Amino acid sequence: MSLFLRAYTILTHFCSNRIISTNPLAKYYQYAVPWMYEEILIHLRNDDKEKVLARKQYKETNRQLLIHWVLVWMNRFQLLFAPKADILFMTSHPDHHAQYGELEPLFKEKGITWVYITNKLKIYQELKRKKKRVYFLDNANKNDLNRFYVDSMNTANFDKSMESHVIKYLGYFRYLENQIRWMINRLSPKVFVTANELLLPHRVALMLFKEKSMQTLCLQHGYISNTNIIYKEMLSDQFLVYGQVSKQAMLDMGFPENRMEVVGSLLYKDTLPNFAPSTQSFLSLGKKNILVAFSGAGNSTSLKHHLKQIQTVESLSNEMEDVHFLMKLHPKDDMQFYKGLSKNNIRVISHDDFMNQKGDFIDVIARSNALITSVSASMYDAFKLGVPVCVLDLENEYADSDVIQAKVVSYCNSFDKLLNSIREMIKQDVHYATIQSAKKYLMNFYHLTEKADAKTLVYQVISQSIQKIP
Secondary structure (H helix, E strand, C coil): CCHHHHHHHHHHHHHHHHCCCCCHHHHHHHHHHHHHHHHHHHCCCCCCCHHHHHHCCCCHHHHHHHHHHHHHHHHHHHHCCCCCCCEEEECCCCHHHHEEEEEEEHHHCCCEEEEEECCHHHHHHHHHCCEEEEEECCCCCCCCCCCCCCCCCCCCHHHHEEEEEEEHHHHHHHHHHHHHHHHHHHHHCCEECCCCCCCCHHHHHHHHHCCCEEEEEEECCCCCCCEEEEEEHHCEEEEEEHHHHHHHHHHHHHCCCCHHHCCCCCCCCCCCCCCCCCCCCCCCCCEEEEEECCCCCEECCCCCHHHHHHHHHHHHHCCCCCCCEEEEEECCCCHHHCCCCEEECEEEEEHHHHCCCCCCHHHHHHHCCCCEECCCCCCHHHHHHHCCCCEEEECCCCCHHHHCCCCCEEEEHHHHHHHHHHCCCCCCCCHHHHHHHHHHHHHHHHHCCCCCCCHHHHHHHHHHHHHCCC
16 A cells, blocks of 8 residues: 555544534544645654654744734725625745736736735735735744644544644634635635645635635646545645646546546746846856756655755765756755755755745756756656756655656666766757657646647636636
């Protein structure tokens, strides 16, 4: 039995006796399902408890808490006089509102109105600067928001621990509920759109919309593996997937076909990006450049594996001192894991620093000679741009992935394989056949046909959803 399936089996055992209509806590267990699932995976993988707690701990300064509190009450005042909106978009990641932004001209042309809500202060500030209608959702709790951490996988102790944690966070859940209900009641939206309903604030909002029999839609964000069975627990009325690869992965997990639409990607661009001025500061233009973009620990990657991947890239840099390595971190990754990697041929940059320096990730991929990654969405950008990809899997965690099965990447499960692959990749055209196969795979992944236009397809689904609400 796979790790993901074992975690899901334990979770469903726990929830089957609790998520019932007569249980007053039933909806709170539903809120926490994705959260609990990740905690079970942490235990099954035997990730180091102290490092996980250090990575997952969430604290805010008094100044940040004050800013959040002020924004919440500003929202309440502004909403007293706010015009209604047809659509409520929720964003917690730059790619979320980038997708929604592609639809704005069509909505404006048809007289459809929309607002954004976000639980991220930086995103709120960014959207405000762009003069968007945006409201802030305070995602903080007055107590420290540590992750769940179950000390025993013994069923009785596990059940008791999970139940006590859900009860502990009732105040947090209700605080989110109160804010979102106020927005719904004042704005009267007909449709809720998210790009990741498995994030806790998004799931709370989605369930409150469903409570009121309003339409809920989720846009695909990133890569979907048929092994990560938590996607089966998605509750959106419609899940808008990129293409047949993602659709088949969802079907394999038992997700209903009548709740999916293949629409392509709103962010897919055919053209090669311009050479952004900031790119020169990230790459070494006189050398071969290798981009390293892991997704960080979590989901498919254990903490032990992630640390091993970082150490392996460090060893690779020692063997290839004439090659420049850029390690660009995922938002959920942590700089503390990369301490001691400051070398002449390695540069490590956090996601926030990359964005603050106006980094263009697509452009950096395009100018790199190869990409080393876990099974992450960055692969698909590399496929499009003709950049060869190494998937580094030292713990056999990605072997069942469709990209591995399709043989469109160089699958490296040892240091020697990685070293040989990178040496070949920096020789021009050596991986031409693999790159061409990857581009064909991409056509299917992103539903790239002459008839398909992602903006039109997504717009049609959303507009039809609006029409369903009187």
